[in-house]
Amino acid sequence: MNGPLDGGRGNGRPGDDDGRDGVRGAPRIPGPRSAADDLNPPRLVPLQSVPEQEAPPMPAEGPSHSVLKSLLGAWALSACSAEETVAVEEHLGDCAPCAEEALRLRDAVALLHTDRDLDLDPLLRFRVLENCLGRRPARIPVPVWATPYDAETARLDALLQDIGESEWHAPVRLKWFEGERPVSRRTTVAGVMGHLMSVDGLVASALGLDDPLGAGAPRVPTERTEAFWSTSDRPPTRTVREPWRDQSHTLIRTVSFAGRGVAELSVSYGDFALPLRDSLLDRAFECWVHAGDIADAVDYPYEPPSGSHLHRMIDLAARLLPAALADRRRAGLAGPARHLVAAGSRGRSLHLEVEGSGGGNWYIALDSPAAVGSADQAVAQVALDGVEFCRLVAGHVSPEEAAAGQDGDREAIRDVLFAAASLSRL
Numbered sequence: 001m002n003g004p005l006d007g008g009r010g011n012g013r014p015g016d017d018d019g020r021d022g023v024r025g026a027p028r029i030p031g032p033r034s035a036a037d038d039l040n041p042p043r044l045v046p047l048q049s050v051p052e053q054e055a056p057p058m059p060a061e062g063p064s065h066s067v068l069k070s071l072l073g074a075w076a077l078s079a080c081s082a083e084e085t086v087a088v089e090e091h092l093g094d095c096a097p098c099a100e101e102a103l104r105l106r107d108a109v110a111l112l113h114t115d116r117d118l119d120l121d122p123l124l125r126f127r128v129l130e131n132c133l134g135r136r137p138a139r140i141p142v143p144v145w146a147t148p149y150d151a152e153t154a155r156l157d158a159l160l161q162d163i164g165e166s167e168w169h170a171p172v173r174l175k176w177f178e179g180e181r182p183v184s185r186r187t188t189v190a191g192v193m194g195h196l197m198s199v200d201g202l203v204a205s206a207l208g209l210d211d212p213l214g215a216g217a218p219r220v221p222t223e224r225t226e227a228f229w230s231t232s233d234r235p236p237t238r239t240v241r242e243p244w245r246d247q248s249h250t251l252i253r254t255v256s257f258a259g260r261g262v263a264e265l266s267v268s269y270g271d272f273a274l275p276l277r278d279s280l281l282d283r284a285f286e287c288w289v290h291a292g293d294i295a296d297a298v299d300y301p302y303e304p305p306s307g308s309h310l311h312r313m314i315d316l317a318a319r320l321l322p323a324a325l326a327d328r329r330r331a332g333l334a335g336p337a338r339h340l341v342a343a344g345s346r347g348r349s350l351h352l353e354v355e356g357s358g359g360g361n362w363y364i365a366l367d368s369p370a371a372v373g374s375a376d377q378a379v380a381q382v383a384l385d386g387v388e389f390c391r392l393v394a395g396h397v398s399p400e401e402a403a404a405g406q407d408g409d410r411e412a413i414r415d416v417l418f419a420a421a422s423l424s425r426l
Contacts, residue, residue: 062087063087065091065095065098068087068088068091068095068098069098069101071084071087071088072088072098072101072102072105073105075088075089075102075105076102076105076106076108076109077109088102141256142252142255142256143255143256143263143277145263145277145280145281145312146252146255146256146277146280147309148280148281148284148285148305148309148312148313149248149251149252149280149281149283149284149287150252151284151305151306151309152284152285152287152288152291152305152309153245153248153252153284153287155288155291156287156288156290156291156294157241157245157248159291159294159295159300159302160193160238160241160294162300163189163294163298163300165238167189167297167298168188168189168190168237168238169188169189169190169235169237170188170189170297170298171186171187171188171297172186172187172188172189172191172192172293172294172296172297173185173186173187173293174186174187174192174195174290174293174426175394175395175396175424176394176395176424176425176426177395177398177421177422177424179331179333179422180333180418182395182398185426187229188235188236189294189297189298190235190236190237190238190240191229191235191236192290192293192294193236193240193241193244194225194228194229194236194240194244195225195228195229195290195426196244196286196287196290197212197228197240197243197244197247198212198213198221198224198225198227198228199221199224199225199283199286200212200244200247200248200251200283201213201217201224201247202219202221202224202267202268202269202279203251203267203276203279203280203283204247204250204251206265206266206267206268206276206279207251207254207255207258207262207265207276209247209250209251209254212243212247213227213228218270219268219269219270220269220270220271221269221270221425221426222425222426223270225426251280255276255280262276263275263276263277264276264277267279278316281312281313281316282316284305284309284313285313285316285317285390285393285394286394288304288305288313289390289394289396304357304358304386304387304390305358306357306358307357307358308358309358310357310358310386310387310390311358311359311360311386313358313390314354314358314359314360314362314386314389314390315360315362317389317390317393317420317423318352318362318364320423321352321364321416321419321420321423322364322365322366322368322369322370322371322373323369324419324420324422324423325364325366325369325415325416325419326369327422328415328418328419328422329415333418334415334418334419335411335412335415337366337367337368338366338367339367340367340368341367341368341371342368342371343368343370343371344370344371344372345368345371345372346371346372346373346374346376346377347365347366347367347368347371347372347373347374347377348365348366348367348377348379348412349363349364349365349366349373349374349375349377349378349379350363350364350366350373350378350379350380350381350382350408350409350412350413350416351363351375351378351380351381351382352364352381352382352384352416353381353382353383353384353405354383354384354385354386354389355383355384355385355386356385356386356387357386358386359385359386363375363377363378364416366379366412366415366416378408379408379409379412380406380407380408380409380410380412380413380416381405381406381407381408382404382405382406382413382416382417383404383405383406384402384403384404384405385403388402388403388404389402389420392417392420392421393420393421393423393424394424395421395424395425396424398421399414399417399418399420399421402417404417
């Protein structure tokens, strides 16, 4: 076995040599000199002087990292000298942390310009948080008033995932009331989704988002739907699902990060307007109703919304009934007002009792839309199941066919039931 100091050669015994020049084991002892050695003495090579080489000049050291970092603020303000600017910018090309800090400082300096409006964009918070979510996904705190829309769009999307390619062309008949009569329009499952996306675009426009129909599109829901259907090169297909779902996700994200004041933002529907909190509730209601239309067309079971969400939808309809009743009265479709009162005062009322999940009690002002309904002024009572009342509001059942328990003033009952049906639209 070779020893550690013999370079891996020989047997490691003192005096052994491997016989090659320049490779030595133990020191060799010179032998006796011969006569031939004396006749040929070794030649001595004279030493030559080697000129000394000049050492290369040491490069001049630039500013240290800490110095350059301290100059970033002045650089962002364009307050550095020319030499400092060159040094900083060369450093930014090599140091990623300083480069990121420099960009942040430059953005901050932009906000200091005096020629800009200091009022912040109401949606600035949304854009900042959206950028943060792009870097780090997080759970979105959806406002309570937007949860019905979030839930109903998710439920409808789950239904769409389960239907086949051919079922997107299944016929669907959309129903609603106009004046005293029911009307309907035939379309397909894909056409229904185009209708929902088109009307949801009104909410998107109010939030400053892109309108799916483009600039200058109509504001009335029926006109928007007709425009979408008429401008399609071919009947809508399942490809409409992705832009509809992307739009609903964007609406939820926007209202979740826009702050509290956004709930009262006005959403125009052409001939009327709703605050955003009610508009999203209206969109949740229509999403559920049309999901039921689609489910019927493809023979798929579909359940009503949760009790709490259904209650909010019924409450919205009940709050809209006095104005709807006044509109019908102006059109000569309802009986005359019996007893006008000042806004905020208690007036003649109808007790609307909604039974089942999501139910409750509401008092509908009959004569003055700005009056307050009250139990002590009730002249009639109507009792309906919650889902049945929603079907009436959606125009899916006529006022005469609505399974309602009735008591009291017959004219008031008829006027309120027809006003409820008039809330429906395409």
